[in-house]
Amino acid sequence: MTKPPAPSPRPFHYPAPGSPLHCGKVSLATLARRYQTPLYVYSADQIAERLALFQHAFASRDHLVCYAVKANSALAILKLLAGRGAGFDIVSGGELQRVLTAAPDAAGRVVFSGVGKTAPEIDFALNAGILQFNVESEAELALLAARARKLQLPARFALRVNPDVFADTHPYISTGLREHKFGIDIRRARALYKSVARNRWLEAHGVSVHIGSQIRSAQPFGQAIERVAKLVGQLRREGIVLKAVDAGGGLGIDYHGGPFDAAAKVAEYAAAVEDGLAGFEGQLLIEPGRFLVAQAGALVARVLVVKRNGNKTFVITDAAMNDLIRPALYQAHHDIVPVSPRAGSAHAVDVVGPVCESGDFFARDRKLAPIKPGDLVALLDAGAYGLAQSSNYNTRLRPAEVLVEGSKARLIRRRETIADLLAPELDLDAN
Ligand SMILES: *Cc1c(COP(=O)(O)O)cnc(C)c1O
Numbered sequence: 001m002t003k004p005p006a007p008s009p010r011p012f013h014y015p016a017p018g019s020p021l022h023c024g025k026v027s028l029a030t031l032a033r034r035y036q037t038p039l040y041v042y043s044a045d046q047i048a049e050r051l052a053l054f055q056h057a058f059a060s061r062d063h064l065v066c067y068a069v070k071a072n073s074a075l076a077i078l079k080l081l082a083g084r085g086a087g088f089d090i091v092s093g094g095e096l097q098r099v100l101t102a103a104p105d106a107a108g109r110v111v112f113s114g115v116g117k118t119a120p121e122i123d124f125a126l127n128a129g130i131l132q133f134n135v136e137s138e139a140e141l142a143l144l145a146a147r148a149r150k151l152q153l154p155a156r157f158a159l160r161v162n163p164d165v166f167a168d169t170h171p172y173i174s175t176g177l178r179e180h181k182f183g184i185d186i187r188r189a190r191a192l193y194k195s196v197a198r199n200r201w202l203e204a205h206g207v208s209v210h211i212g213s214q215i216r217s218a219q220p221f222g223q224a225i226e227r228v229a230k231l232v233g234q235l236r237r238e239g240i241v242l243k244a245v246d247a248g249g250g251l252g253i254d255y256h257g258g259p260f261d262a263a264a265k266v267a268e269y270a271a272a273v274e275d276g277l278a279g280f281e282g283q284l285l286i287e288p289g290r291f292l293v294a295q296a297g298a299l300v301a302r303v304l305v306v307k308r309n310g311n312k313t314f315v316i317t318d319a320a321m322n323d324l325i326r327p328a329l330y331q332a333h334h335d336i337v338p339v340s341p342r343a344g345s346a347h348a349v350d351v352v353g354p355v356c357e358s359g360d361f362f363a364r365d366r367k368l369a370p371i372k373p374g375d376l377v378a379l380l381d382a383g384a385y386g387l388a389q390s391s392n393y394n395t396r397l398r399p400a401e402v403l404v405e406g407s408k409a410r411l412i413r414r415r416e417t418i419a420d421l422l423a424p425e426l427d428l429d430a431n
Pocket of ligand 1: 068070071089113114210212213214248249250251287288289290291384
């Protein structure tokens with residue numbers, strides 16, 4: 001086996017004492033001046049490196065890394081990943097449209113997940129010729145069969161099984177227990193595969209599982225795959241030979257800025273998956289999202305106001321919960337660092353946005369170095385579920401996005417304009 005790619009330092013770093021925070025070789029102070037704030041900045045180098053870690057870890061078997069588009073659906077990032085051999089995990093027709101826009105020849109590398117696919121979305125994916133539908137209910141399987149028959153296009157499907165495995169993560173992003181809305185009870189799956197074995201419009205192509213997101217331990221992945229592999233074996237003995245096992249995504253990162261050895265994490269994950277797969281010799285699909293892009297991204301914001309209320313100090317930035325909702329939605333932690341640190345001792349502050357909600361905060365009672373109005377701060381590890389979950393709440397314009405590759409920074413999404421926002425709305429008197 002070839003050597004794994006050498007892990008590079010965190011993409012966000014201070015190259016020398018007194019110099020501003022950089023992404024790779026590019027200063028965030030320069031980018032903020034050029035593109036204004038709030039601004040998402042991503043390291044293309046780290047995203048490519050993370051993809052290579054997975055590809056390397058599974059190099060000894062037929063595999064496909066299907067990047068979970070919902071984590072960060074920027075066309076430039078999809079294009080970058082497609083160019084390096086990635087496939088995609090999508091959860092809507094809109095995401096398929098994005099993949100086909102970024103990489104028109106990638107349709108054959110797409111898996112389609114999600115608990116509520118509509119007939120038009122299924123038709124679109126059938127016509128595009130995607131690799132596999134990950135079906136989450138009996139009703140969906142019936143709908144898929146009906147659409148495939150109507151279009152005279154056979155559908156490759158996998159049942160997304162619910163393995164009833166507990167994974168320690170935030171309850172909103174845990175999905176692998178029987179009480180969750182996701183997947184088909186693994187005890188029902190065998191009968192369901194058998195019930196459609198004679199349907200000429202349905203090809204039982206694989207089986208899939210996805211137990212949740214931001215899972216830090218490899219053990220539940222292995223446990224889930226082991227249950228899936230057992231099902232694959234039972235089906236084979238009954239004459240149903242599945243070609244693919246889709247292990248889903250969910251591998252977590254460290255949001256607390258400690259030393260993080262991504263290569264070791266992926267190796268540990270791969271070992272657990274391989275262990276669980278036992279003798280399975282078909283294709284392995286995996287669907288990482290967060291792990292590929294989270295640590296590659298930062299949200300750069302400018303401090304508007306520093307104010308004291310009672311004995312609390314509030315640092316109010318021009319970024320808000322509409323730009324990055326993870327702290328408000330999941331009580332998520334993001335490290336916050338000044339772009340150009342000032343000398344002096346750290347004080348506990350709340351870092352908040354201008355939105356009219358008390359839930360609009362990035363950090364509470366966080367020790368930060370001295371900060372003044374006009375300073376820039378970077379919210380780290382914001383590359384996943386950042387802009388992807390953003391909104392226009394408070395009629396705020398969504399940030400621009402910049403992709404940094406080596407010493408080159410390219411704008412990949414311009415800042416929205418008020419005209420963009422108002423365009424879909426209709427004048428009451430004109431209709
Ligand atoms: C969200 C999701 C993923 C990606 O999860 P991450 O935690 O970002 O890796 C993969 N597969 C499915 C089905 C998902 O819903």
